[in-house]
Amino acid sequence: MSMATDNKVQIEVSNNHTTTENNTTQKRVVYDTKNLNLWYSENHALKDINLEMKENEVTAIIGPSGCGKSTYIKTLNRMVELVPGVSTTGSIAYKGNNILDKAMNVEDLRTRVGMVFQKPNPFPKSIYENVAYGPKIHGIKKKALLDDIVEKSLRGAAIWDEVKDRLNENAYGLSGGQQQRICIARCLAIEPDVILMDEPTSALDPISTLKIEELIKELKQKYTIIIVTHNMQQAARISDRTVFMLNGEVVEFSETDQLFSNPKDKRTEDYITGRFG
Amino acid sequence: MENLEALHENNKMDARVRKNSIWKSIFFLSTLFGLVVLVVLIARVLFQGVSWIDLDFITARLSTNADRAGIMGAILGTVWVMLVVIPVTLIIGVGSAIYLELYSKKGIIRSFIEMNISNLAGVPSIVYGLLGLTVFVRLMDFGNVVLAGGLTLALLVLPILIVSAQEALRAVPGHLSEASYGMGATKWQTIRRIILPAAIPSILTGSILSLSRAIGETAPLTVLGIPALLIPFPGGLFDTFTALPMQIYYWTIDASLVAEYANLAAATIIVLLLILFILNSVAIIIRNKFQQRY
Ligand SMILES: Nc1ncnc2c1ncn2[C@@H]1O[C@H](COP(=O)(O)OP(=O)(O)O)[C@@H](O)[C@H]1O
Ligand SMILES: [Mg+2]
Numbered sequence: 001m002s003m004a005t006d007n008k009v010q011i012e013v014s015n016n017h018t019t020t021e022n023n024t025t026q027k028r029v030v031y032d033t034k035n036l037n038l039w040y041s042e043n044h045a046l047k048d049i050n051l052e053m054k055e056n057e058v059t060a061i062i063g064p065s066g067c068g069k070s071t072y073i074k075t076l077n078r079m080v081e082l083v084p085g086v087s088t089t090g091s092i093a094y095k096g097n098n099i100l101d102k103a104m105n106v107e108d109l110r111t112r113v114g115m116v117f118q119k120p121n122p123f124p125k126s127i128y129e130n131v132a133y134g135p136k137i138h139g140i141k142k143k144a145l146l147d148d149i150v151e152k153s154l155r156g157a158a159i160w161d162e163v164k165d166r167l168n169e170n171a172y173g174l175s176g177g178q179q180q181r182i183c184i185a186r187c188l189a190i191e192p193d194v195i196l197m198d199e200p201t202s203a204l205d206p207i208s209t210l211k212i213e214e215l216i217k218e219l220k221q222k223y224t225i226i227i228v229t230h231n232m233q234q235a236a237r238i239s240d241r242t243v244f245m246l247n248g249e250v251v252e253f254s255e256t257d258q259l260f261s262n263p264k265d266k267r268t269e270d271y272i273t274g275r276f277g
Numbered sequence: 278m279e280n281l282e283a284l285h286e287n288n289k290m291d292a293r294v295r296k297n298s299i300w301k302s303i304f305f306l307s308t309l310f311g312l313v314v315l316v317v318l319i320a321r322v323l324f325q326g327v328s329w330i331d332l333d334f335i336t337a338r339l340s341t342n343a344d345r346a347g348i349m350g351a352i353l354g355t356v357w358v359m360l361v362v363i364p365v366t367l368i369i370g371v372g373s374a375i376y377l378e379l380y381s382k383k384g385i386i387r388s389f390i391e392m393n394i395s396n397l398a399g400v401p402s403i404v405y406g407l408l409g410l411t412v413f414v415r416l417m418d419f420g421n422v423v424l425a426g427g428l429t430l431a432l433l434v435l436p437i438l439i440v441s442a443q444e445a446l447r448a449v450p451g452h453l454s455e456a457s458y459g460m461g462a463t464k465w466q467t468i469r470r471i472i473l474p475a476a477i478p479s480i481l482t483g484s485i486l487s488l489s490r491a492i493g494e495t496a497p498l499t500v501l502g503i504p505a506l507l508i509p510f511p512g513g514l515f516d517t518f519t520a521l522p523m524q525i526y527y528w529t530i531d532a533s534l535v536a537e538y539a540n541l542a543a544a545t546i547i548v549l550l551l552i553l554f555i556l557n558s559v560a561i562i563i564r565n566k567f568q569q570r571y
Contacts, residue, residue, distance in 0.1 A: 079459060084383060111461035121452040123471060134460040137470070183456070190460050 027054040028095075030194060030224045031076060035090035038071060040083060045071045047248045049090070053241075058216060058225045060239035060256065062232055064271070068248040069228040070118075073196050076226065077113045078106045095193075111138065114187035118199040120179035122171035122186070127154075127163050130171050130182055134190035149189050157185035158215050177208020184215065195219065197227040201234065213238050232272055236260050244268045322550075326543025334544060338508055339524075343537035348545055353510050354423070354518035355492060355552075361427020361514065362491050366438050367484060369431075374442035374480075379468055391443075398436035405433040406500025414501055421502045424514040429497050434487040441483030445476040478567035485560040489553045495522040521549045 031053040038046035045068050053059045061069045074080040075092065078099060091098045099109055111134075122130050131150045140146060150167070154160040159181040163174070171182050180200060187195060197216075201209040216225060216238050229235050235242050235256065242256045244265075252259060252268045263269045337347020373394075381387045409429025419425040449472050457467040504519055505527035511518035528542035 077459065079455065082455070082458065107461045107463055109461075110459055115459040117452060117455065117459075119452060121450075121456045123453060123456065124475060133457070133470070137457075137460065137462045137466045186456075187460070 027056060029053070029093075030055050030095060031226075032093040033090070034093070036072075036075065036092060037089045038068075038075060038080070039087050040071075041085040045248050046075070046088075049250055051243060051250060051253055053224065053226060055224050056220060056222075057240040058220050058227060058238055059241045059243065060235035061226070061228045061243045061245060062230070062235050062271075063243075063245035063251075065230065067245045069245055070198050071248075072245070073115075073198050073226060073228050075100075076194075076196055077110050077115055078104075079110075079115065081106075111190050112192055113194040113196060114190060114192035116180070116183050116187055116195065116197040116200045119203050120176055120183055122174075122179050122182050124170065124172060126168045127171050127174070127182060128167040131185050131189050133186060138190065150185075153185040153189040154182075156188045156219070157181045158211065158218075159185060175208070177204050177211060180204060180208065180212060181215065184212075184219075188219075192223065194224045194226065197225065199228050199230055202230060209234075232260070244271060246271070319550075322543045322546050325540050326545075326547050329540045329544040330547060335548070338510070339506065339519075340508075341506070341535075343535055343541060346541055348521065348524055348548065350507055350510050351519050351521045351524040351545070352548070354507075354520045354523075357423045357511050357514075357516075357518055358427045358430060358520055359488065359492065361424060362431045362434065362488065363484075365428065365431040366435055366487065370435055370438035370484070371442050371480060373439050374446055375468060375473075377439070378443045378446040379464070379472070394436045394439055398440060401496075402433055402494055403496040403500060405429055406497030408432065409497060409501050419515070421504070421517060422515045423511055423518050426498060426501055426503060426518065426520070427514075429501060430491040430494060433494060433497060434491045437487045437490065438484055441487070442476075442480050445479035445483060446472060448479065449475040478563055482560045482564045485556050485563070489556045492520075492553065492556075493522055493549065495526050498523050499526065521545060521552075525549065 029052050031051070033049050033051040033053075036046055036049040037044070049072065061073065063069055071080060075088065076094075076099075080086055088100055090100070092100055094109065094113070097104065123133060125133075128150055131153050132146045135146055135149050140149070151160065151164075154163060159178060162178060163182075166173075171179060174182065180203075184195075184200075201212050204212070213234065216227065219225060227235075227239065239256045241254065242259045243250055244252045244259065244263075244267075246267055252263060252265045254264070259268065260272055263272060334347050335352070336349050337345060339348070339350050340346040377387060377391065381390075406429060409425060409432070413419050413425035413428050414421055417425075453471050453475065454467050457471045458464075462470070498520060503523050504517065505523050507517060507519045509516075525542050525545045528538040528545065532539035532542065
């Protein structure tokens with residue numbers, strides 16, 4: 001562990017002279033993906049991905065179904081490894097440490113990088129136990145401290161007022177949108193630096209979707225957010241930068257306004273104007 | 278529209294409806310056959326045995342005198358054997374299921390092991406009796422005691438339990454364990470806190486059902502040389518014992534000597550059936566009570 005911290009400090013220094021946009025203060029690169037290739041057995045799902053993702057920004061990943069969005073985001077916390085037969089080449093530096101390195105401790109990585117999934121997936125436990133799960137597996141046992149974390153996380157996920165009187169009820173009694181915010185709260189409870197979201201609103205109604213989008217804009221103050229979305233309007237509404245992927249490749253990566261108003265690649269233009277996908 | 282009318286007029290419709298009702302009756306009769314056999318069996322046993330059941334019959338020691346004979350010894354024997362079977366099968370069975378389903382990599386070796394476990398589940402129980410006789414009674418020199426009987430029956434039901442526990446673990450939705458891994462939980466934490474709690478109701482149901490199979494087994498016990506005429510109650514793992522199915526077996530055989538033994542056997546069958554019925558009900562209650570929504 002101590003070695004990992006040392007590496008982190010080194011990279012922080014080396015990243016200081018990377019250029020950022022003229023109008024904003026310098027932001028650290030959180031994820032630096034270089035020449036990433038990924039195969040599901042024979043299926044070449046990610047091809048030569050090169051991307052830099054910055055601190056306290058929302059990066060949206062868009063593209064047609066099957067283009068590799070989920071695969072890429074799951075590589076960022078190495079969840080993709082749960083699929084047998086996956087192999088990768090290239091590197092992904094997370095704050096300077098190559099997370100694809102076999103020596104990387106995935107449990108540690110996943111504590112710093114939380115994930116919210118497409119379908120709300122609370123545990124079949126009480127609301128309280130759902131949120132307290134992360135802290136508990138990381139060794140926090142004191143009730144008072146857990147109470148604090150649970151409240152703070154639920155407030156952070158903008159759902160405290162709705163559930164504060166029913167913390168001991170099963171999370172399955174909540175609506176889909178509420179369940180998804182419980183999942184976000186559960187993720188906040190491990191105090192990650194980055195939150196990965198894979199189409200977090202695709203199973204939700206428009207009002208719940210809007211609430212989560214509001215929440216994402218707020219979370220951006222404290223967290224780096226990488227969100228996969230099939231919904232281009234959503235990407236335009238909430239993200240700072242957008243990645244457009246096609247057939248496992250990154251076609252275009254730029255500031256969101258730029259990508260939607262003035263795409264450089266013909267394929268991006270075709271996609272955002274609805275000509276395919 | 279015209280086509281549709283043609284369809285309605287088509288008298289093939291009637292033929293199809295008729296065919297449907299014929300098949301329905303065939304299926305109904307098949308079900309009925311099973312039911313009738315069951316009712317006849319139970320009726321016969323009840324008729325023969327029910328008047329012999331009273332408190333004395335349950336609590337008394339065994340005796341050659343049919344009027345004084347009781348089955349407390351056999352009940353205690355069965356309980357003692359189960360006290361061996363339950364922990365052994367649960368620990369080894371759930372352990373193997375967790376290893377196979379959650380830790381081992383999919384591949385030839387795993388398929389080979391799984392295929393063998395399924396095959397073991399189909400091995401005749403008398404073969405397990407021979408195994409128990411060779412290993413536990415003779416090689417390990419336990420003699421025909423509770424421990425030998427319990428371990429033999431445990432081996433017998435272990436494959437069934439492993440398969441059902443594996444199914445229970447497999448039925449836990451992947452998105453729950455994903456959520457857990459996603460928060461930095463280790464595999465064991467995920468198994469212990471998410472997968473096992475979700476699977477335990479079905480694991481328990483499966484183990485109770487396999488337990489009830491073990492309770493009714495006779496063949497392996499006869500091979501082990503478990504006696505039936507046994508007056509003292511078993512009180513420990515290394516005591517000789519008899520069990521309910523053994524008692525039924527010997528009383529049925531000896532009915533040619535003493536006619537009342539047939540009634541005693543029937544009465545014991547009723548007790549055994551009651552125990553099995555209670556066990557199965559408990560399994561169903563557990564399943565319904567703990568069934569979780571995911
Ligand atoms: N678990 C898996 N096993 C094998 N192939 C997969 C798996 N998941 C995704 N793929 C393949 O990887 C490619 C990208 O899929 P995915 O990342 O899910 O796309 P997206 O999220 O953009 O819809 C597809 O060709 C898909 O078939
Ligand atoms: Mg996807």
